[in-house]
Amino acid sequence: MTDRARPSYWHGEKAASDRPTGSRGRKLDIFLQLTLNGLAVGCIYGLVALGFVLIYKATELVNFAQGDLLMLGAFVCYMAVVWWGLDYWLSFLIAVLAVAAFGALLDAVLLRRVIGQPQFAVVMLTIGLGAVFRTFASVTWGSEIYTLPTPFGGVTRIAGVTISHQYLSIIVGTLILCSVLYGFFNHTRIGVAMQATSQNQLAAYYMGIPVKRIFSMIWAISAGVATAAGVLLAPVTLIDINMGLAVALKAFAAAVLGGFGSIPGALVGGIVIGLIELYAGATLPDGFKDTAPYIVLLVMLVVRPQGLFGTPGRKKV
Amino acid sequence: MSEPILKVSNLETYYGPIMAIRGVSFEVPTGSIVTILGANGAGKTTVLKTACGVMDPQKGSVTFEGREIQRMDPDKVMRLGISHVPEGREVFPFLSVRENLRMGAYTRKDPDGVAQDLETVFGYFPVLKERADQRAGSLSGGEQQMLAISRALMARPRLMLLDEPSLGLSPKLVKEIFDIVLRINRERGVTILLVEQNANMALQTAEFGYVLEVGRIVMADTCARLLQKEDIKEFYLGIKDEGARGQRRWKKRKTWR
Numbered sequence: 001m002t003d004r005a006r007p008s009y010w011h012g013e014k015a016a017s018d019r020p021t022g023s024r025g026r027k028l029d030i031f032l033q034l035t036l037n038g039l040a041v042g043c044i045y046g047l048v049a050l051g052f053v054l055i056y057k058a059t060e061l062v063n064f065a066q067g068d069l070l071m072l073g074a075f076v077c078y079m080a081v082v083w084w085g086l087d088y089w090l091s092f093l094i095a096v097l098a099v100a101a102f103g104a105l106l107d108a109v110l111l112r113r114v115i116g117q118p119q120f121a122v123v124m125l126t127i128g129l130g131a132v133f134r135t136f137a138s139v140t141w142g143s144e145i146y147t148l149p150t151p152f153g154g155v156t157r158i159a160g161v162t163i164s165h166q167y168l169s170i171i172v173g174t175l176i177l178c179s180v181l182y183g184f185f186n187h188t189r190i191g192v193a194m195q196a197t198s199q200n201q202l203a204a205y206y207m208g209i210p211v212k213r214i215f216s217m218i219w220a221i222s223a224g225v226a227t228a229a230g231v232l233l234a235p236v237t238l239i240d241i242n243m244g245l246a247v248a249l250k251a252f253a254a255a256v257l258g259g260f261g262s263i264p265g266a267l268v269g270g271i272v273i274g275l276i277e278l279y280a281g282a283t284l285p286d287g288f289k290d291t292a293p294y295i296v297l298l299v300m301l302v303v304r305p306q307g308l309f310g311t312p313g314r315k316k317v
Numbered sequence: 318m319s320e321p322i323l324k325v326s327n328l329e330t331y332y333g334p335i336m337a338i339r340g341v342s343f344e345v346p347t348g349s350i351v352t353i354l355g356a357n358g359a360g361k362t363t364v365l366k367t368a369c370g371v372m373d374p375q376k377g378s379v380t381f382e383g384r385e386i387q388r389m390d391p392d393k394v395m396r397l398g399i400s401h402v403p404e405g406r407e408v409f410p411f412l413s414v415r416e417n418l419r420m421g422a423y424t425r426k427d428p429d430g431v432a433q434d435l436e437t438v439f440g441y442f443p444v445l446k447e448r449a450d451q452r453a454g455s456l457s458g459g460e461q462q463m464l465a466i467s468r469a470l471m472a473r474p475r476l477m478l479l480d481e482p483s484l485g486l487s488p489k490l491v492k493e494i495f496d497i498v499l500r501i502n503r504e505r506g507v508t509i510l511l512v513e514q515n516a517n518m519a520l521q522t523a524e525f526g527y528v529l530e531v532g533r534i535v536m537a538d539t540c541a542r543l544l545q546k547e548d549i550k551e552f553y554l555g556i557k558d559e560g561a562r563g564q565r566r567w568k569k570r571k572t573w574r
């Protein structure tokens with residue numbers, strides 16, 4: 001739906017595969033390139049899925065506005081670079097911090113109050129919030145399609161495979177982000193307390209852990225990660241108010257594929273969806289690119305309903 | 318006698334329209350072990366939950382070290398020096414034993430003291446040291462109980478609330494755990510409020526006991542004297558006096574109210 005006016009929504013590789021291919025080597029090149037781009041796209045899905053999972057595990061809310069936080073993040077970075085003329089990296093940092101703070105605020109003033117309400121009310125609320133964010137963005141920044149200037153314009157050719165720095169930056173960025181998060185969740189006091197709160201909220205209270213503040217921090221992390229994904233994705237899809245929608249839907253599928261509730265599952269799920277999407281786009285007739293991930297998800301849910309990383313019959317303690 | 322560390326007066330707590338606690342008053346003297354006995358559904362857990370801030374009372378007060386703490390958030394109550402070992406252990410299942418213990422010390426700012434206390438609780442329960450890097454969810458029920466007690470101890474509390482630590486454990490393990498509870502009280506000077514159905518162990522460990530029935534305190538005495546009472550023997554220790562008849566038992570129950 002959102003592909004309409006956007007020029008080349010990571011379709012570049014489709015064009016490449018349409019070219020007459022002679023040798024077996026050429027095919028291999030294309031395959032490697034698709035894999036690389038699929039990995040990159042999958043990383044974005046994985047990061048957004050990670051945001052879903054973090055919030056869900058801690059608060060049992062499903063935040064359907066996750067994709068729109070990604071969009072807001074990309075716009076804030078765009079504003080800092082293009083309107084204010086700031087350095088790309090500084091703008092990146094500003095965007096992540098600003099949207100993270102916004103996420104924490106959102107939790108503190110709004111979402112904290114709906115914990116324990118029926119799930120569909122919460123779903124409606126977050127969907128509504130997403131719409132509000134898109135309206136806000138179109139009023140503030142306009143509803144055109146914008147290009148974020150980045151330092152990743154070039155390409156590197158290794159043995160015939162063209163590696164675009166845009167895609168490479170997504171993969172490297174995701175790796176860095178995931179290592180930082182891994183270290184944070186496993187080796188800092190607050191990180192472990194976040195895990196503890198997600199596992200047993202009541203016991204967290206008994207330990208004197210400030211549960212409400214922990215929830216806000218988790219929202220901040222999810223929003224910050226979505227922003228990082230948005231800024232990394234911006235050179236590939238360009239920025240517009242609907243950029244979060246398609247991403248969020250596939251990221252949601254990725255989270256389900258990974259067994260909704262598992263952080264490694266969300267990342268692996270994202271990468272699987274990204275790869276399937278690009279392979280299907282290059283080899284199958286038009287239209288399969290967007291449906292193939294869901295077909296795989298459907299098969300998966302029938303064969304292994306708990307997801308890739310879920311444990312069968314798992315119950316929250 | 319010195320000022321009690323915990324004083325509960327005329328407490329009334331509801332679950333929606335259901336009145337679970339109907340005007341309960343009791344005191345826990347500093348440095349002592351006090352027990353509250355009661356059958357299933359008597360309201361023992363509710364009393365502890367109200368004391369530690371998880372539930373708000375409709376009426377009455379909870380005073381800890383001279384300070385009213387009813388309606389305070391549970392994390393704040395904990396920071397004042399009350400640790401809670403909840404019914405059903407409530408460990409963090411996917412964290413390791415060591416991480417669980419570190420979470421117990423979450424509010425503390427003295428890493429050296431925390432490391433020292435970690436060794437102390439490993440001394441109390443050597444099995445926890447063996448399993449320090451194992452996920453808490455994979456421990457047996459008894460080991461989880463040991464972990465829950467140790468985790469509460471890691472906060473260096475002045476008052477510890479214990480909710481049925483004997484639940485589901487073998488008699489041997491119950492004995493072991495109560496011995497440690499006694500040591501915690503003697504060696505570390507932690508005041509203990511112990512809620513139990515296992516009246517025998519509780520009365521042998523504690524100094525003073527209350528009996529809770531359907532949300533009310535029906536008896537309060539030293540444990541030595543409670544152990545001698547016919548009603549306690551009959552209903553909580555399962556020792557039947559030869560002369561006891563159904564009629565008499567009913568009458569006794571009446572006199573409690």
Ligand SMILES: Nc1ncnc2c1ncn2[C@@H]1O[C@H](COP(=O)(O)OP(=O)(O)OP(=O)(O)O)[C@@H](O)[C@H]1O
Nearest residue numbers: 332335337355356357358359360361362363364514
């Ligand atoms: N969540 C709840 N909602 C409604 N009523 C409750 C709830 N929890 C407990 N009650 C009621 O409150 C009363 C006291 O319950 P409480 O859990 O305090 O009993 P208890 O003495 O701890 O029992 P046990 O020995 O079985 O743990 C019971 O009648 C129970 O049915």
Ligand SMILES: [Mg+2]
Nearest residue numbers: 361362363404
């Ligand atoms: Mg109970």
